[in-house]
Amino acid sequence: MADFTPTERTQVHRLPKRGVYDREAVYRILDEGLVCHIGFVAEGQPVVIPTGYGRKDETLYVHGSPASRMFRALGKGADVCVTVTLVDGLVLARSAFHHSMNYRSVVIFGKATVVEDAAAKREALRVFTEHVAPGRWQEVRQPSEKELNATTVLALPLEEVSAKVRTGPPIDDEEDYALRVWAGVLPLDLTPDTALPDDRLPKEIAVPEYVRRYTRKRG
Amino acid sequence: MADFTPTERTQVHRLPKRGVYDREAVYRILDEGLVCHIGFVAEGQPVVIPTGYGRKDETLYVHGSPASRMFRALGKGADVCVTVTLVDGLVLARSAFHHSMNYRSVVIFGKATVVEDAAAKREALRVFTEHVAPGRWQEVRQPSEKELNATTVLALPLEEVSAKVRTGPPIDDEEDYALRVWAGVLPLDLTPDTALPDDRLPKEIAVPEYVRRYTRKRG
Numbered sequence: 001m002a003d004f005t006p007t008e009r010t011q012v013h014r015l016p017k018r019g020v021y022d023r024e025a026v027y028r029i030l031d032e033g034l035v036c037h038i039g040f041v042a043e044g045q046p047v048v049i050p051t052g053y054g055r056k057d058e059t060l061y062v063h064g065s066p067a068s069r070m071f072r073a074l075g076k077g078a079d080v081c082v083t084v085t086l087v088d089g090l091v092l093a094r095s096a097f098h099h100s101m102n103y104r105s106v107v108i109f110g111k112a113t114v115v116e117d118a119a120a121k122r123e124a125l126r127v128f129t130e131h132v133a134p135g136r137w138q139e140v141r142q143p144s145e146k147e148l149n150a151t152t153v154l155a156l157p158l159e160e161v162s163a164k165v166r167t168g169p170p171i172d173d174e175e176d177y178a179l180r181v182w183a184g185v186l187p188l189d190l191t192p193d194t195a196l197p198d199d200r201l202p203k204e205i206a207v208p209e210y211v212r213r214y215t216r217k218r219g
Numbered sequence: 220m221a222d223f224t225p226t227e228r229t230q231v232h233r234l235p236k237r238g239v240y241d242r243e244a245v246y247r248i249l250d251e252g253l254v255c256h257i258g259f260v261a262e263g264q265p266v267v268i269p270t271g272y273g274r275k276d277e278t279l280y281v282h283g284s285p286a287s288r289m290f291r292a293l294g295k296g297a298d299v300c301v302t303v304t305l306v307d308g309l310v311l312a313r314s315a316f317h318h319s320m321n322y323r324s325v326v327i328f329g330k331a332t333v334v335e336d337a338a339a340k341r342e343a344l345r346v347f348t349e350h351v352a353p354g355r356w357q358e359v360r361q362p363s364e365k366e367l368n369a370t371t372v373l374a375l376p377l378e379e380v381s382a383k384v385r386t387g388p389p390i391d392d393e394e395d396y397a398l399r400v401w402a403g404v405l406p407l408d409l410t411p412d413t414a415l416p417d418d419r420l421p422k423e424i425a426v427p428e429y430v431r432r433y434t435r436k437r438g
Contacts, residue, residue, distance in 0.1 A: 009264070009266075013288070014284060014286060014287055034306055034320070034407075035304055035306055035320070035322070037258075037267050037269075037302055038267075039256075039265035039266065039267035039300075040265050041260050041263070041264075041265050044260070044298075045228070045260075045298050045300070045328070046258035046259050046260050046265055046266075046298055046299060046300045047228075047258065047265075047300050047326075048256050048257075048258035048267055048300045048301070048302040048326065049302065049326070050256075050302060050304040050322070050324050052320060065233060067233060068233055069232070079263075079264050079265055080265060081258075081264070081265045081266050081267045082267070083256055083267040083269060085254055085256070085269040087253055087254055087409065090351055090352060090433075092352060092355065092430070093359070094359060094360060095359055095360040095361075095362070095366075096344055096345075096348050096355075096356065096359050096360065096361060096362050096366075097360075097362050097363075097366040097369075097370070099348060099351065099355075099359075101253070101254070101271060101351075103254070103269070105269050107266075107267065107268070109264070125315055126315075129315050129318060132309055132318065132320075133309060133311060136311065136315075136318075137315065139400045139401075140312070140313060140314055140315050140318075140398075140400055141313060141314040141315065141316075141395055141398060141400075142314075142315060143314070143315050143316050144316075147314075147315075147316040150316075151316070169415075169417045169418065170417060176360055177419050179359075179360060180421075180424060181358050181359055181360075181424070182358075182416070182420065182424050182425065182426055182427050182430065183416070183417040183419075183420055184414055184415050184416040184417045184420060184426075185414070185415045185417075186352075186411050186412075186414045186415075186430055186433055187411065187412035187413070187414075187415065188253075188410065188411055188412070189409070189410055189411075189412055190306065190407050190408070190409055190410075191407065191408055191410045192405050192406065192407055192408075193405075193406035193407070193408055194406070195403055195404070195405045195406075196388075196403050196404045196405075196406065197401070197402070197403040198388045198389060198402040198403040198404075199388065200396050201401065201402055201403060202399075205399060205400070206401070207401055207403075208401050211311070211401065211405055214309075214405055
């Protein structure tokens with residue numbers, strides 16, 4: 001697949017060296033993230049709502065209730081901006097001014113379409129479940145027809161997309177390197193704690209491997 | 220301070236039991252988060268951009284470059300929606316349909332104003348730095364006048380605000396509790412790894428306590 005072509009909206013103007021249009025690099029960020037922020041315009045006002053998602057090939061899927069105002073608006077073809085952000089660390093510089101964060105973010109512009117076909121919808125839900133916990137889909141009860149009908153799945157093509165990435169140490173003003181203040185990076189990571197079995201789970205059902213060794217790291 | 224009054228935009232319609240309007244609860248979420256997602260409308264299109272922030276009393280501060288298109292638009296009083304989301308865990312149900320996440324999110328609507336007064340601006344930058352790493356501001360070189368001029372600070376009043384919170388175990392269909400599949404919650408946390416000193420840092424400058432014991436947990 002070809003890399004993304006910057007458009008007027010996805011061209012990174014400020015700090016252009018942070019702009020990333022490499023398709024595989026963008027996909028790795030999307031595959032590592034858990035939550036996206038969906039932006040849309042409702043009666044002229046911006047609205048930003050967090051939600052889960054999944055990716056397959058060149059499509060991002062989100063799902064929700066048919067009763068949700070957001071999903072109804074997006075299903076009708078409203079313009080949407082979907083942003084995924086991973087925080088990788090605090091960048092602690094010697095001056096307040098040069099403090100920063102290491103991060104990776106992806107911004108997607110476009111219009112979503114409703115996935116109507118039952119098989120395609122089921123596949124999107126598989127993608128969704130596997131995005132959250134790879135290995136999970138095989139183990140759980142599959143969606144019933146009633147559940148499929150109670151779910152709106154939206155597909156957003158990954159066409160107008162860019163990423164921004166900051167990595168590395170603080171960049172201080174030359175004279176500030178002489179200051180006697182600690183400087184560096186504090187890496188941050190979304191990490192799992194011990195799994196909490198449901199109260200009604202029989203004791204003999206062990207925590208599956210994909211939960212015990214859970215990580216969001218990809219590629 | 221009084222709690223937030225739900226408006227047409229902040230009333231949680233779907234799953235109303237997840238809606239939170241308690242001011243202190245909202246502030247705890249804002250104080251724990253590191254990144255917000257700012258939504259605004261540019262030429263009729265939604266745009267969602269991640270950025271750092273800080274809170275003091277009833278005001279949320281964001282800052283950026285005067286050259287940023289977003290900051291110029293917001294400084295002119297464009298409508299804005301700012302969303303902060305904390306992911307607390309995966310909710311692994313016995314059916315694909317009932318999978319969910321535990322999370323806390325805050326949505327703020329309003330219009331930002333530019334902080335022009337130099338003292339107020341400096342105070343906002345202190346709030347900003349202390350939001351990222353409490354204890355940091357005292358140690359680092361303070362902003363120069365030139366740096367203050369190179370920073371746009373926006374203030375957004377915390378007036379039209381709501382939070383949504385999901386906690387607890389999966390809620391499965393009654394007949395699914397008999398299934399032999401592991402179910403429960405996998406807690407997730409944004410946690411620090413070992414601090415990485417800058418290459419140019421003298422060896423004898425130790426990692427400060429507030430970095431060594433860093434946590435986002437608040438309250």
